[in-house]
Amino acid sequence: xDKQQLFSVILELMLSAVRMLHDRGLSVExxxxxxxxxxxxxxxxxxxxxxxxxxxxxxxxLTRKYKQHESGKEDLVIFQVKAYMARNLHKNLRLVxxxxxxxxxxxxxxxxxxxxxxxxxxxxxxxxxIQTAMDMLRETDFSVEEVSRRVGFSDSQYFIRIFKxx
Numbered sequence: 001x002d003k004q005q006l007f008s009v010i011l012e013l014m015l016s017a018v019r020m021l022h023d024r025g026l027s028v029e030x031x032x033x034x035x036x037x038x039x040x041x042x043x044x045x046x047x048x049x050x051x052x053x054x055x056x057x058x059x060x061x062l063t064r065k066y067k068q069h070e071s072g073k074e075d076l077v078i079f080q081v082k083a084y085m086a087r088n089l090h091k092n093l094r095l096v097x098x099x100x101x102x103x104x105x106x107x108x109x110x111x112x113x114x115x116x117x118x119x120x121x122x123x124x125x126x127x128x129x130i131q132t133a134m135d136m137l138r139e140t141d142f143s144v145e146e147v148s149r150r151v152g153f154s155d156s157q158y159f160i161r162i163f164k165x166x
Contacts, residue, residue, distance in 0.1 A: 007042045010055065017062050026069050077102055078116040081109075082124075089129055089152045095121045129153070130166045 015037055035041050045051035081098055099109035113121045129151040136147045148159035 004039070007039045010042060010051075011037055011039070014055075014058065017059065021062060021066060021069075024066075024069065026065060074112055075116060077104070078113060081113065082117070085125060085128060086132075089132055090150050091152060093125055093152065126162065127166075130163060133159070133163060 042051060045054065081102060084098065084101075085093055095110055095113075096106035099106040102109070104112070110121055113124070117124055119127070133147050133151045136142055136150065137144070140147075142150070144160065145156040148156040151159075153159035153162075
């Protein structure tokens with residue numbers, strides 16, 4: 001009877017984990033074979049250590065699949081944030097405001113940005129502004145003041161200092 005109770009708990013955990021992935025939009029075909037969600041399947045293991053080893057691999061696979069899914073979503077969000085930044089360089093771009101717009105906490109967005117891009121948000125923003133300014137100065141007839149304004153610097157003298165140091 002204890003063994004049956006244990007099997008019931010194991011099956012419920014397995015089903016709950018697969019349901020959670022499915023509810024988050026992940027493909028769960030590899031886990032949807034009906035035979036693995038039966039007590040008979042669990043009885044096929046010759047010993048408890050073999051069953052627990054199989055369960056460990058089962059949950060590791062589910063965890064890996066979930067992490068890959070979440071990582072992909074985060075990469076997409078950072079891609080969207082970078083595109084937003086490029087389109088709105090002329091504005092006062094603050095991490096906390098952009099994070100809020102994308103429904104993220106500012107601190108978390110900052111860590112995620114650094115982890116994904118490899119540099120801090122402010123460093124990326126400044127580099128993007130300087131690179132865009134270099135392109136504009138090369139390809140247009142805009143004055144330095146106009147370029148500095150278009151890439152988000154309200155003080156053209158500060159822009160010149162930053163530009164020269166880059």
